[in-house]
Amino acid sequence: MTFEWKYVDHALPFLLEGTLITVAVSLLAVALGLLVGILVVLGRQSRFRALRAFIAGYISIVRGTPLFIQILIVYYALPGLGLDLPRFESGVIALSLNSGAYISEMIRGGLMAIPKGQLDAARAVGMPNRLIWRRITLPQVLVLILPPLTMEFTGLLKSSALLSVIGIVELTRRAQEVIGETLRSPEVWLATAALYFIMCFTLGTVTRRLEKAAAVYRL
Amino acid sequence: MPFSFSVIVEAWPTFQAGLITTAIFCCAASVLGLLLAVPIALAHFSRSWAARVPAAVLVEIVRDTPFLVQVFVIYFVLPVVGVPMSSTAAGILALTIHGAVYFSESMRGAILSVPKGQVDAARASGMSYPLTMRRIVFPQMMGYVLPPISNQLVGLIKDSAVLSIISVPELSMAFQNVLGTTFAAPEAFVAVAVLYWLLTSAVTLMMSRLERLTPTHRSAQEMTSLLAKADR
Numbered sequence: 001m002t003f004e005w006k007y008v009d010h011a012l013p014f015l016l017e018g019t020l021i022t023v024a025v026s027l028l029a030v031a032l033g034l035l036v037g038i039l040v041v042l043g044r045q046s047r048f049r050a051l052r053a054f055i056a057g058y059i060s061i062v063r064g065t066p067l068f069i070q071i072l073i074v075y076y077a078l079p080g081l082g083l084d085l086p087r088f089e090s091g092v093i094a095l096s097l098n099s100g101a102y103i104s105e106m107i108r109g110g111l112m113a114i115p116k117g118q119l120d121a122a123r124a125v126g127m128p129n130r131l132i133w134r135r136i137t138l139p140q141v142l143v144l145i146l147p148p149l150t151m152e153f154t155g156l157l158k159s160s161a162l163l164s165v166i167g168i169v170e171l172t173r174r175a176q177e178v179i180g181e182t183l184r185s186p187e188v189w190l191a192t193a194a195l196y197f198i199m200c201f202t203l204g205t206v207t208r209r210l211e212k213a214a215a216v217y218r219l
Numbered sequence: 220m221p222f223s224f225s226v227i228v229e230a231w232p233t234f235q236a237g238l239i240t241t242a243i244f245c246c247a248a249s250v251l252g253l254l255l256a257v258p259i260a261l262a263h264f265s266r267s268w269a270a271r272v273p274a275a276v277l278v279e280i281v282r283d284t285p286f287l288v289q290v291f292v293i294y295f296v297l298p299v300v301g302v303p304m305s306s307t308a309a310g311i312l313a314l315t316i317h318g319a320v321y322f323s324e325s326m327r328g329a330i331l332s333v334p335k336g337q338v339d340a341a342r343a344s345g346m347s348y349p350l351t352m353r354r355i356v357f358p359q360m361m362g363y364v365l366p367p368i369s370n371q372l373v374g375l376i377k378d379s380a381v382l383s384i385i386s387v388p389e390l391s392m393a394f395q396n397v398l399g400t401t402f403a404a405p406e407a408f409v410a411v412a413v414l415y416w417l418l419t420s421a422v423t424l425m426m427s428r429l430e431r432l433t434p435t436h437r438s439a440q441e442m443t444s445l446l447a448k449a450d451r
Binding site: 064066072073076080154160164172179186190193196201 | 279280282283284285286287288289291292295296299300376377378379380381383384391394395398404405408411412415416419420
């Protein structure tokens, strides 16, 4: 079987449609993941022991089990608990819960990089805690975590391929559909891999630029 | 629906078989991957572009495509171009290549952490390149290379869950089978989570033991006391 470009040409419009969904899912997941991450960091400083224990449990489950199993659980198990979600939503939720745990670690790292003197100074001039968080801490942390966050987004572009298993028609699922129709797996899989590669490679370059920019900011 | 342990007990043979398969696949892939990672890491430092370029291309391709797509390419595309593939061979090959690339990246970082002056000095005093690597670079890079590799081994175990998609009968396949036959989602999830957690904790524990044996790990206090003795 020889490699024939016409099958790549045929597949490309379908694959690009799938790419759009892949990007959308990953963007949603990284945005929600950031929200989850901030909540986790705040919850960890809570006075309530039950809340802290719950968060610790959540983080160790997310980090200790494969994402693939987490996706299946959110899709198959939540309906049993009375939460019947469409595939797209349950896929986004599984990815956000997963990356939220990792993003919370990034935020913690970012928080530690902020000089303690700034907080003392802010307190000394009479800023309330809430205002310190909003004006001093959060803006700096967001800049500091921008590089790891783009890296997390790249990771999500790749791991969102697993959502094909629960039937979300993103890039990988689209590829399977096109192969089902044309029976040309080499052309379609290589084109699919190339699309992922282009996205992730570009983002990798962006991440390195951002890292340099953030390093300047850190001084 | 109350949580019942009897579901887990009854499904235990399925889980056990899956656990063993996952363990075998991960062991094979990590050993092969670590072996393959050494030449990939060394190729990055080669003076000849014929070694540097292929290594860099392989690393970029593996790092910038999803593991699932790599598995599909190996399992579905290789047979079409004339390389026969069983799901077992495809699974181990995919895990091995994926692992090797990530291992090689940590090795590369660890090699870079050894001051270049030491290599120059060793070469200048007449040590051959392999001897320099064996006596000067490798012993010192161990402390830097083991922690990231420990993380990547855990990642490898988690990534292996994907192999159930090409019908490798591993742990997550067992989980899906139990889920499909008993419909006991919480029980199946608790069982599979605990089993993966046991596997990853065993690896983490083993690696931290190994870390304690490496020279660099001991160095901090011991080297200062050694140097103090040498001064006298």
